[in-house]
Amino acid sequence: MSAPGPRSLPPLGPTRRLKLPRQAERTLDNGLTVIVVRRPAVPLVELRLWIPFGRAHLARGHLLAQTILSGTETMSSVQIAAELQKIGGGLAAGLDPDRLMFSGTGLATGLDRMLEILAEVLTGASYPAEWVGVERDRLVDGIQVARSQPAHLARTALLKRIYGRHPYAVQTPDPEQVRAVRPGALRSLHAQRVRPAGAVLVLVGDVRPERALDAAEKALGGWQGDGHRGDLPPAPPLAPGPLLLVDRPGSVQSSLRVALPAVPRTHPEHAALQLANLIFGGYFSSRWVENIREDKGYTYGPHSLVEHSVAGSVLVAAAEVATEVTGPALLETTYELGRLATVPPRPEELEQARQYALGTLQLGVSTQAGLASVVSAYAGSGLRLDFLPEHESRLAKASAEDVAEAAARYLAPARAVTVVLGDAERITPSLAALTPIETVPVPS
């Protein structure tokens, strides 16, 4: 058989336009907003409920999230779990610095029952002393395990360095604070903060939107009480300074974290910033990944991401690099940031990043769970799903100049806050050759 000649890459077919699914929305008399989106692909329904929870006491907030499903006047924790299982359902609660968040999935036929159980928990969680005791110990153990993980330790140091005295600075409670929380404090916090005003419920799945709104209203209309909003002050601007080196003796890798300024989803420069971030390190085919992984083999999974919170947005670049190349990895990181901040990207680089941003927007809403996450996150920024085509068109329109400007403004290494967690004895010399360093011990 003769060898075939070179084959060429097939062109892409015509782009299929983003089609938004059917949706409906209602704000109930108690202030709860309900958004329902129909995607009938599998006979399930995804549920997300978030409740504003900014400025809540950290240890009480975390223990409340861990115990809110532990029982009501009429149901024990085991009964709640079993009743949910009957409809193929499950609910979990979690906390971030802005919100208390419930998420769950169940068979679509069980939606009414899932809402009924949720309502019972929201209006009647009883925080039984025995269960609170068990969950308190588990939370303490979980914090101890987290503190043995380099990613957690690096994150903790970075947050403190970024946010200083802002409430975002500390997001994991001290075990001692957790141990001091009593059930009474949880009941008070619940009474004060687990309120419908300003909360958003998202339902996505094999449901009829109007019918699901009615079901939500029927189940949750009786949930009453004004919310205490707990507004946060704006996050402080990043304050560049010496590299913070957190000494973790014996570490076989260094956790490199670089924080840079960013803007919220609604900001006119957000699309251009997103594209600049992609070109830098936001996807595999980025300069940073191609450099420090595919060319130099310093690391496995470097990535950079714009994180949005209510009080502000921040871009965080993260890589776990081999101890012996920590300095060189920082050098390449600074180089790639500086290059993008000072030299406009090539047109084909921008087009590739743009296609990725547009395509992954479609992929992100192609499942029930993906849709639920997007709708819930958008609602957190005061947006609705119709922002998706709006964002799509902003991405499509961002010019090379827009992206270069955004890169100059937001990705400049002079604006970076850098934290490295690693073995100080081994990595200090090469890091110190690049930048001033302040060294602290790993928190115990």
Add this chain to the structure above:
Amino acid sequence: MPTRRVKIPATRYPVERFTLDNGLRVVLAPDRSAPVIGVAVVYDVGIRSEPEGRTGFAHLFEHLMFQGSENLEKLAHFRHVQGAGGTFNGSTHLDYTDYFETLPSNALERALFLEADRMRGPRLTEENLRNQVDVVKEEIRVNVLNRPYGGFPWLTLPPVMFDTFPNAHDGYGSFDDLESATVADATDFFRRYYASGNAVLSVGGDLDVAEATALIERHFGDVPARPAPARPDFTEPDLTVERRTSYTDALAPLPAVASAWRVPDPVGDFAAYLPYVVLAEVLTDGDASRLVERLVHTDRAVTSVGGYLGFMGDPFDVRDPTALLLQSHLPPGGDVDKVLRTVDEELDRLATDGLTDGELARTQARMATHLLRDTDAVLGRVLRMAVLEQQRGAPELLGELPRLVGEVTEEQVRAAAATLRPERRASVEVIPGGAR
């Protein structure tokens, strides 16, 4: 309260199967509910097939499949997938290695081209090999060496349970073995295992069957025909005497323990195997499950307990020999012996007294939700179907799983529980070296 038994919904994905002249098996699963497609190629080679002295080679080779191919330079694969708006990855399992993309549906032909090109031949060069050995070492440091509980229990329990190299060895590989790997090893591995006859192509999502079939013929039709190698016999006898080991994890702050019991052949005896999948959930799915209720909440003997099938949590894509695993993390000073005794007690109680009213039905309903949710994503669907085709010739089984899980009886679950005896158990305990 009377038991209301929820009806487990059926899903039926239309599935087309055919085989090209070169032996490549193809599965098509059209679904036009979103303008996206998933493409997966699965090769019938995994960790169990790597040669002695080459631990971690199957996974290292997976990395090399992304380093350029017949018509593509290094980095081109990533750029072409992502530049079409898609995402990609690959993963190495005990019995197979998969490569996959999910993209907007206008990129279908591009994805087929990319997969066909590397099926014809990756660019195996010294430079790419050395680069990816470095990358894999960093992957192992992130996931195993630099963190607490790294490799627990998927890397630390098989050597306790199994005696033969294929089943017992470290699938991530030793640094020595990885550094000793050569381009010649890679060339041989490709020729032997990455044969058209040893692969399945699975494509799903927003596609027209006739059009997709023509595109597949065009791009894969002239991939040279090579037959599948004979699959070695990996079977090992069951344990008859309990095995138990422990090791100190210098980074771990708290104790942990994992146990495994052999289960029936998941492919050869699916009907006997399925009750164990249900049993794992009866034991550990949520606050209403037996072991969570007893160990976490009543005895406070553990902070968490989980149960699942397969060392990589892969109930429906692993071959014999495999196991049911239970793993627990303990509070400070926790008593591992007591945990193991309590598990035995609960298994006895289940085998002897059976399940409570509604316990099985609610567990099955929850399992149905998990199974359906995994298949909502087109990529989840094509990957599962590819492996079901490869190992069973039955991709349509995916849609039947919720129903089949729902048909498992109480008697079967009790009988399964009765086989999990201490003398058939292999356990590994993590001694915390990082307690402060």
